Amino acid sequence: MTTVPATEQVIAERSVATPAAGRPRRGRRAGTPYAFLAPAIVLFAAFLGAPIVYAAYLSLRKVQVKGLGLGSGARSEVWAGVENYVRSVTDAEFLPSVGRIGAYGLIVVPVMLGLALLFALLLDAGRTRVGGFARTAIFLPYAVPAVVASLLWGFLYLPRISPLNDILEGSGLGSPNLLGSSWILYAVANIAIWGGTGFNMIVLYTALKAIPQDMYEAARLDGASEVQIAWRIKIPIIAPSLVMTFVFSLIATLQVFAEPMTLRPLSNTISATWTPLMKVYRDAFIRNDIYSAAATSVIIAVATFALSFGFLKLVGSRAFRQED
């Protein structure tokens, strides 16, 4: 984070130096920034802008067939208006899937951010010699792709092949079916927490490292304990980072897909529309209905946008402001 102002400074110095050294040809200079920006703009337009526009267009279309719908000319694409949107929202599977990720978010976000904050504070307190190792060990799961992580955990959840169940059974606790209907939400949440804590911890830890040490010194002279320092100095100062990690976690929750999708074939309890994004996948690639898939995608995108920016508004956009 501290490198950003430094780079800006270097750029500022250069742009100040250029007019003195270069020739004063205004017209050519005015176009230069755009030339440098062009590759980024073209890539953004081609791979993000255009697909979004195309998805929005598709969400207003649908396929219409005639009669048996067999053979050539029986199928045509027509305007659908908001029909796809109405069908998406009124789908019997849609609201339960939203409720499910609501419950999932209530588990994942507090536990993951709580653990990340705890680990970051513990590492920052510097009382442990294994700091470097612990930091890497906690961060490492984030480097494991979600699909691989879900497979690993899936194997640990399946009763017959899981060493966890051997241990539980051996200790007389019985063997719960972790993929059964009463446990499945926690089983999926666990994978996300395992994979996400490390990333959030690094963000918070980096913010903690930026706090000047003399504040702690002053606090200690005033007789503050470590817990008081953490609670009254560290946490308020890194609040912007906490807000930022919260927004990222919120977005990740709304878009949860890989974990339940990978666990789905292992269990009876995860339906094809378990989360809203899974419904998009089912509509597009199992039902071959990319039109209603596009409509649901647009709804999810708008909801994500509204929730993230609504939250930022609520906390006063502190996350992305410079700490001063």
Add this chain to the structure above:
Amino acid sequence: MKKTLAGVLAASLLLLTAACGGGSDDDSSTEATGPVELSYWTWTPNMDKVVETWNAAHPDIKVTVNKQDGGDPAVTKLLTAIKAGSGAPDIMQAEYQKIPTLVSADALADIKDEAGSLKDKFPEANWTSVTVGSDSVYAVPQDNAPLMFFYRKDVFDKLGLAAPKTWDEYAAAARKVHQADAKQYLGTFSAADAGQFAGLAQQAGASWWSVDGDTWNVNINDAATQKVAGFWGGLVQEGAISNTPQYTPEWNAALNDGSQVGWVSAVWAPGVLEGNAGKTKGKWAAAPLPQWDAATPKTGNWGGSATAVTTQSKHKKQATEFIQWLNTDPAALKLLAGTANVYPAALDSSEALATPPAFFAGQADFYTIAAEAAKQGNPFTYGPNVNVAYSAFNDTFGKAAEAKQSAQFTAALATMQQQTLDDMKNTGFKVAG
């Protein structure tokens, strides 16, 4: 953040690829000079070796195999290419249940004039599948996958059981196996395998879709399917069989360690058992599928595929010539069975199937049982939205199997029927009911 960005990027790339369509597998050569080049999408292992034989004998029609990942991804790719207007192959392997979907997307050419005369060379059930119950012919059957019953002979011998001839005997055997050893089951009800359940409904006399003039009928919730759902739901409810899905590491372990001692499966089962339960080699036996009425034995299919010509092919005649050779010529059938390990659909392929599969080396009559079963297939028509019905099956029967309630099994059929019907009406198909 990285994950979110990656997700957004992946999603937009998916949409973009959907928008841009397929690559350039299309051959743009015209009918002018030189040999005709045909591309062939298939996921059958070793099919390139079978095609080499054709290419050696037919220098004027050169077929190139383009290996696919599997049935579902190949269909998605083909539908995208058809939508884009180019990029489809000349020849396409298509599972029987996918044919109506492909025909409905105008992806398969009608080869009635070129291949209509082959009707008598195939079992009726397979031929119904490639015609979608109409006068047109959209593909030539390649392999047949009649349902059979596979069981651990050592376990049956120990308990004094014989291979069940009827479903009542199967239920009795399942109870006896589970009573003798609480960890053992004669099978599982898998909500993940709609194709298997469709095969069992087919055996009971169901045909989930049918064509009546220019109108579709959907009959998923009929008496025959109700009977099948009630039977399996009852066994799950009383705990005589297990309720976990097939094709999971859990199920593989159960087959391997002797907890699952029976499997209702198709003729291709030996390959799966060999891969998943290698430790049990030599202990299995194959038998005909248990019957509802032993006097009139019937069976259904689970899997199997046909070879079709796509509507983008510029060489329909030559392509049909090739698929006719591939699926009916005795030399080709021998290669299909021996090299590509498929069970040919053609009726006169017995000489290609002399020796039993390696995993069932001790059972000399393996292919005799399979051939008998292949002739007993009930006709079954698949509709243009099998994907919707199968996906509804996964969800509704998943819930029922988890709850272990027989009543939910039969109620699930009503939901399946409703979702399938709604989807067809919504798309504009003319459908009764």
